[in-house]
Amino acid sequence: MNSWNAHEAVVIIDYDAGNLRSVQRACAEVGMHAAISADPEAVRRAERVIFPGVGAAGSAMRSLARHGMGDALKEVIKAGTPVLGICLGLQISFEFSEENATPTLSLLKGSVRRFRFNRNDLKIPHMGWNEVQVVKPHPLLAGIAAGDEFYFVHSYYPEPQVERDVYATTEYESGFASAVGQDNYFATQFHPEKSGSVGLRLLSKFATWNGQC
Amino acid sequence: MLSKRLIACLDVRDGKLAKSIKFVDTKDIGDPVEKARTYYLDGLDELVFYDITASSDKRSIMLEVVAAVAEQVFIPLSVGGGVRSVADATDLRLAGAEKINVNSAAVQRPALIAECADAIGGQNIVLSMDILKVETSQQCPSGYEIVINGGRKPMGIDALGWALEGERLGAGELVVNSIDADGTREGYELKLTAMLSEAVRIPVIASGGAGTPDHLYDVLTEGKADAALVASMVHYGDYAVSELKHYLDGRGVKMRMSW
Numbered sequence: 001m002n003s004w005n006a007h008e009a010v011v012i013i014d015y016d017a018g019n020l021r022s023v024q025r026a027c028a029e030v031g032m033h034a035a036i037s038a039d040p041e042a043v044r045r046a047e048r049v050i051f052p053g054v055g056a057a058g059s060a061m062r063s064l065a066r067h068g069m070g071d072a073l074k075e076v077i078k079a080g081t082p083v084l085g086i087c088l089g090l091q092i093s094f095e096f097s098e099e100n101a102t103p104t105l106s107l108l109k110g111s112v113r114r115f116r117f118n119r120n121d122l123k124i125p126h127m128g129w130n131e132v133q134v135v136k137p138h139p140l141l142a143g144i145a146a147g148d149e150f151y152f153v154h155s156y157y158p159e160p161q162v163e164r165d166v167y168a169t170t171e172y173e174s175g176f177a178s179a180v181g182q183d184n185y186f187a188t189q190f191h192p193e194k195s196g197s198v199g200l201r202l203l204s205k206f207a208t209w210n211g212q213c
Numbered sequence: 214m215l216s217k218r219l220i221a222c223l224d225v226r227d228g229k230l231a232k233s234i235k236f237v238d239t240k241d242i243g244d245p246v247e248k249a250r251t252y253y254l255d256g257l258d259e260l261v262f263y264d265i266t267a268s269s270d271k272r273s274i275m276l277e278v279v280a281a282v283a284e285q286v287f288i289p290l291s292v293g294g295g296v297r298s299v300a301d302a303t304d305l306r307l308a309g310a311e312k313i314n315v316n317s318a319a320v321q322r323p324a325l326i327a328e329c330a331d332a333i334g335g336q337n338i339v340l341s342m343d344i345l346k347v348e349t350s351q352q353c354p355s356g357y358e359i360v361i362n363g364g365r366k367p368m369g370i371d372a373l374g375w376a377l378e379g380e381r382l383g384a385g386e387l388v389v390n391s392i393d394a395d396g397t398r399e400g401y402e403l404k405l406t407a408m409l410s411e412a413v414r415i416p417v418i419a420s421g422g423a424g425t426p427d428h429l430y431d432v433l434t435e436g437k438a439d440a441a442l443v444a445s446m447v448h449y450g451d452y453a454v455s456e457l458k459h460y461l462d463g464r465g466v467k468m469r470m471s472w
Contacts, residue, residue, distance in 0.1 A: 019306050019307075019311065019333075021283070021307065021309060022283065022309065022311065025283060025284060025287075025309070026287055029285075029287065054334050054336070054337070055334045056334075120411070120414070121437070123414060123415060123416045123417075123439055124414050124415070125336050125385060125415070125416070126215065127336065127385070127386065127416050127439075128215050128216060128217075128218050128258070128416070128439065128440070129215070129216045129218065129258055129469040130214065130215045130216065131214070145471065147470065147471055148471055149216060149469040149471070151288065151289060152215075153289075153336045153385075154336075155336070171214055172214075172215060193287065194287060194288055194289050194311065195287070195288075196253070196287055196288055196472050197287075197472060198471075198472075199287060200287060
């Protein structure tokens with residue numbers, strides 16, 4: 001049996017999809033020592049995995065394929081390893097993204113669409129701090145109070161097909177799913193590593209999460 | 214609902230915090246890392262570091278400052294000043310900057326915006342514009358002109374046209390900095406800010422001229438800015454970050470109020 005403490009091997013998946021050091025630094029701040037790795041074997045050996053990413057869905061999927069990382073990720077999720085997706089990581093967990101019309105990993109059912117507004121005063125990207133409403137309890141969201149805000153930067157949003165996969169929502173003209181998950185996989189559209197103390201709290205919960213909901 | 218952002222800008226010269234008045238005189242006012250940490254703990258929404266170091270051989274000091282701040286501040290960190298290439302942008306990103314501000318070099322070579330957007334994602338590229346009010350002319354039909362090199366060199370480029378071009382090239386956000394208002398503490402240039410914010414779909418950060426809390430209120434409402442950038446009014450201890458946020462919240466501006 002694994003002993004789930006904060007010093008087990010944690011791997012942040014590196015697939016050329018953005019600045020991972022900020023995720024690593026925020027993990028360190030909550031006592032979680034995480035290695036950044038592009039090696040699928042390191043992911044397979046990891047006791048917990050963070051799947052971050054900024055950038056475009058098309059190039060992200062190509063990078064995952066090039067590194068052989070998509071398969072490794074699917075394997076560890078199936079094996080019960082706690083996995084945290086962030087931002088683009090969340091988006092490419094679904095089946096399809098409108099961004100570059102890309103078929104994605106299909107870890108969750110649903111697709112990712114571009115924000116489209118009739119009003120001109122709603123800016124794209126959705127950039128800044130916004131409230132995250134917990135709609136279904138989850139160990140990683142424990143301690144989030146009404147009114148707590150997280151930092152977002154994205155022009156596309158997830159549209160999950162399965163309602164029970166949605167753990168939190170956020171309003172930007174209408175509501176969208178801002179935290180989703182299934183069993184040992186959990187993902188946020190917002191950036192916990194850039195969300196001050198509330199974000200650090202979520203990461204500290206992930207540091208000890210056993211993958212059970 | 215998305216909150217308006219309060220952003221503090223720290224001008225850094227040779228690794229020390231400086232504040233310019235009308236872009237000419239600068240004086241050192243302290244340790245940037247310590248200030249950044251203080252503002253973060255007091256509820257600041259985002260930080261901007263601007264490197265005004267004159268000599269290029271001292272630029273590595275800025276990377277050290279950025280790295281030190283990124284170790285202890287967990288909000289978005291934006292860095293600019295002297296970014297001329299994708300390599301400059303990448304160095305700052307590796308040091309810990311989330312967003313990269315481009316300014317003069319992008320005016321001289323607009324492709325820099327597209328190159329940086331391709332390399333690190335358009336949402337991480339902030340086009341920072343220094344703008345001077347001028348007589349309306351064929352060259353500058355909006356009545357506002359782009360200036361570069363810290364406000365010293367007028368470029369004969371229309372500010373509205375440049376904002377639209379920057380958006381088209383892939384910038385994720387604009388900083389609208391009024392040279393006329395900068396350092397005066399008499400309020401933001403509301404007309405300019407509203408004009409640009411209405412013209413583009415990307416977020417606009419208002420900069421230059423903040424002196425009292427009602428100036429922030431004005432630019433976030435009438436000025437249609439998505440974020441207000443402050444410098445002297447917090448650096449010299451006249452106002453605390455949390456005090457400004459409480460003031461804006463009290464007047465009905467949506468702000469992040471728990472941190």
